[in-house]
Amino acid sequence: MSRKITVILGHPDAASYCGALADAYVESARQAGHEVRLFRLGDAAFDPVLHHGYRQIQPLEPGLVEVQQAITWAEHLVFVFPMWWGGLPALLKGFFDRVFLPGFAFKYRTGSQLWDKLLAGRTARAFVTMDTPLWYYTLFYWRPLHLQFRRAIMGFCGITPTRIKVFAPVRYADDAKRSRWLDEVRRVGARGA
Numbered sequence: 001m002s003r004k005i006t007v008i009l010g011h012p013d014a015a016s017y018c019g020a021l022a023d024a025y026v027e028s029a030r031q032a033g034h035e036v037r038l039f040r041l042g043d044a045a046f047d048p049v050l051h052h053g054y055r056q057i058q059p060l061e062p063g064l065v066e067v068q069q070a071i072t073w074a075e076h077l078v079f080v081f082p083m084w085w086g087g088l089p090a091l092l093k094g095f096f097d098r099v100f101l102p103g104f105a106f107k108y109r110t111g112s113q114l115w116d117k118l119l120a121g122r123t124a125r126a127f128v129t130m131d132t133p134l135w136y137y138t139l140f141y142w143r144p145l146h147l148q149f150r151r152a153i154m155g156f157c158g159i160t161p162t163r164i165k166v167f168a169p170v171r172y173a174d175d176a177k178r179s180r181w182l183d184e185v186r187r188v189g190a191r192g193a
Contacts (some may be wrong), residue, residue: 048094117158
């Protein structure tokens, strides 16, 4: 069964290994009959700073409006990005600040500390690269990126389940290992997962 998938490359450099992972996913997903829309944040013209928080409306640039429409359209979201300093790259964090707004991604309830999850019904996957060995990231850093991405962003908006696949350490990966990782991403893309 084909799916509607929006892929967001959160690395500022489309020629990076993350860019290769995103392209591999998109190519195999399309070949398998899935409808795919790809956005490369490094090529998008937008201010990643939410200058006034939620106090004032900051108009969205046309590219961000297009991404919001693609998120609304999609059944499945795929994010490809590196872990930098234990978290999201600034460009991707700025994207979430600007795009996942009240009224689009969530809605606070009047007189309540609860909120409505406006993106419920969608699933997500993240392909994350890092130079830190996975065992060190888990034992010593306690997987902060996983908590932020899965729970504080996707889960807050109702996007579940969210699967995260980490490729690490990239810095020491030879061409054969990088090729195997690309093949793994292609297999996931063909399934539309």
